[in-house]
Amino acid sequence: MHGTGTTAVFVQAVDSTMRAIAGRAPAAGNPSAAGDTPPGPPPSLLTMAEIVRLRGRADAQALRLRYHEARLHAVDELEGKHARAAYEAIEQARVEALGQRRMPGVDANITAMIDQHCRDRKFDRATRREQVPLAEALRVLARERLCGSPPPPAAQAMVELWRPFFDTRVAPRLDALRAHLREERSFAAGLRELIGALDLGGPGSEPREQRKLARCEAAAGEEEAPQQPRAGRLAASDAQPALRQATPGRCEGERAAAADLAGAPERADADAGDPVPDSTPPRGQGASYRAYTTAFDQTVGAEELCDASELHRLRARLDRELARLPELVGRLASRLQRRLQARQMRDWAFDLEEGLLDPGRLERIVVSPDHGLSFRMEKASAFRDTVVGLLIDNSSSMRGRPLAVAAMSADILARTLERCGIQVEILGFTTRTWKGGRAREQWERDGRASAPGRLAELRHIIYKAADTPWRRARKNLGLMLRDGLPKENIDGEALLWAHRRLLARPEARRILVVVSDGAPADNATLSANPGDYLERHLHEVIAWIEQRSPVELLAIGIGHDVTRHYRRALTLRDADELGAALLEQLSRLFDERV
Template sequence: MKPNDNPADPFKKALAEATKVMADDSELSINYTVDPSGLSGDAMRLPQVSRRMTRQEVLLARGTADALALRHKFHDDGVHAKYAPPGDMARDLYEAMETARCEAKGARHMPGTASNIDVKIHNEALRKGYDQCKTSSEAPLAVSAGFLIRHLATGRPLPEGAANVMELWRDFIEGQAGDTLENLDEKIDNQAEFARFARQVISDLGYGDQLGDDPDSQDDDQDDQAEDDGEEQDDPDSTGQDDADNDEADADPEQSQEQQQDEQQAQVSADEMADEETGEETEMPDGEAPLEPPAPIPPSDADPDYKVYLGDHDEEIRAEDLAEPAELERLRAYLDQQLEPLKGAVNRLANKLQRRLQAQQNRSWEFDLEEGILDAGRLARVVVSPTTPLSFKIEKDTEFRDTVVTLLIDNSGSMRGRPISIAAICADVLARTLERCNVKVEILGFTTRAWKGGQAREVWLNDGRP
């Protein structure tokens, strides 16, 4: 292995190949990213694995890969969309139960996937604080229903946080839908049957009003309509009526000719009336003047006298002190990888911004000089009298104001995933463009040590919100 190679690359490659085999799709595209994991068509996003390859990173990547591969293998988007309810709560329940079905079916066929997916579930439960929930009002019902379906279908105990959420709602779910849940084992292997089963569970839980129309009854109505259309096409009465009309037209050609003439005259009259109306419209006086454009947006209402209340807890840390050099190199390489597909668009935008910035520069020249650049406007003078002096020009030295740009990026937890990736890409593009224009740039990030303002806000609240 070369010194610059990432030690995690062999693991990533092996996991990607195993995932393709499990998903039964050799064309599946697998990417490791800091964005939220997910599946979109034939593209799968898995959690990033660092060079350190910690045990938690490896297990989480394997569990996520197994879960998404099973969904890709056992899930049909068409069937899913057909039975999907329109209501928000009903749809959340439907989605959670379908995810549990795919994972449970995979555990039946490939038992090794169950333990891997348990790690993924455990990580999500801790990240979302499910282990801290004390009452059912703090736990999402849809998530609890999905965990219960997986537990009943596999017989495996759930990880700690997931089990806590499930138990908070278990009595309610089994009390309302216990009879329906008895048929769970028979429905796991067939997605359409399970979708009907899930809709019944949703109805039992009291959300039947969010299910919409029954998809199966709609299919029956469409079949009946298709049969009716076929009968109408085969109906001899309609054909006989058409034949009778044709016979009447053939029997009385003079009457038919008169009708055609009347129709032509009526058409001509209609055209003339339309022309007259058009002419009248052109002679009409102008209407009211168009509305004036809206007033410009007023400046910010922020208090110009605002001051930071307390800076005692502020810290300034350089990027190289936050992460090891190897980690910074990895992140830089990842950012370059994200920029690669956008390279053409980024270059066009950067060039446009550069031209816009340079257009603000005012250039001036001194003319009629004895040396410098030959002035094209004085060429005629040089041709007529080559010894004529003062035919040169030189550009004046313009003093530009020194400019420094600071790009401030929100690094709080709400920016995790794709938002921070987009912010980093934009900051990189802006910084490179400004540096082309000889403008110094610094990129800063900010966050708080704790949620909701951190220690400074606590002091402010304790002081009575002055």
């Protein structure tokens, strides 16, 4: 809180800064960015949230005054308030992209303001698209595309909901407009065409995808929308019996629904030679979960997803990011390495009949010549007899800075633990296509059965196998920076896959670390099943591993609370904290075995 005098000085400074950025004073009644009201007379006391809002709104309005010419846009000619709001949101992203190039501090203020705005409107708790106006999501997604500014933590939920729509309907046209950021007339013409193609006008003034999903949830049986079964509208307590009554065995993905995880048969992947486990949870743990078809699922090495030259370019980009990594991460990595190596060096077996001569026992021969020589031998270290699996969410909600930091953290972890003789496996998970792809198409050809189960083409990526040296796999980690890789995420099946790989390892101790930024999300699956279908399956898989498996499970959430799922978990507000948190949490795990 600030006193009246301090508040007045602060507001005057904000106003002066806004005028300096804009190059002119705002006209009376001139609307500010994206529909917000301009900063008005301040209250006598300002909270920190109000300071954030005031700074961000002032900077956003200043950039609009500087780079926006209203007569070139003719927004009033657009039909429907949602179309006009979407247009204004993308135009505001354009002016902010121009300002960010010269004034990075302005970008930080606007990002903080958007984060606070999303918290105020409770967009960080959104679970359905209808809870978030399209214009709000477009503002954040267009900034990410034009400015390179990742969504703030409180905007992650709404971005995750709207990204499939954005990537398929908006992003291709917006990429073409990027070259005309400074050519305002050309940008305005292209933006009007973009908004027109979205079909936002008319009474409903909502995008087609949102209208279809809303109709599907409100009433069953409409042919235009994906048919959500009656079970999808039941309460969570009623959903389980309804699913058990669904027609079983329509496809190969419904094999062995009651098989126990530990004894479930492996299947050969359709696209790669690596055997992956059946995704069916253990007996009594979510037996209703199934995949409609696994024919299009893929387990693939990272090097197979792009050519060598692109992989080399992406790795070089990752190396540049690593050079800017905070020194704290490097210090923590060195400290972890020293601690582990010190413990390994003390791990010897003494008084053996053969091995290396033990100089510490030579005095016994002097005192008692009849005493034989004593030998020692280094024994298998508890630390070296360990494998660490790192499972990284590669979905679109991790796009940008979170995924880049995850790649850097995985790189540092692999190098550090490999020097200590500890095997490390790095895996990623996403889907091959948006909105179900061929799996959904097959379901539609088969008659759109009720409660079909998972409707997605899984993509499980092996960045580094446990037995592969880091120097041979290092180039693969650059793939996480590739545009177009992140799509949707089925966390439960990915966790089962990574778990099965660790169970097949010979090491006595197995640790699995999951890095994610929220609950599973797949548009096709959730539109045809209960709303908590994927999340419930994830919860059941986690519970089974934590209660019955020898694998030690640790989760790190970025921007979303994962402690409600995982017993041992840590939630980060900022992706940049991941490297330090990952090394610190592993240090504690190793300390538990001292």
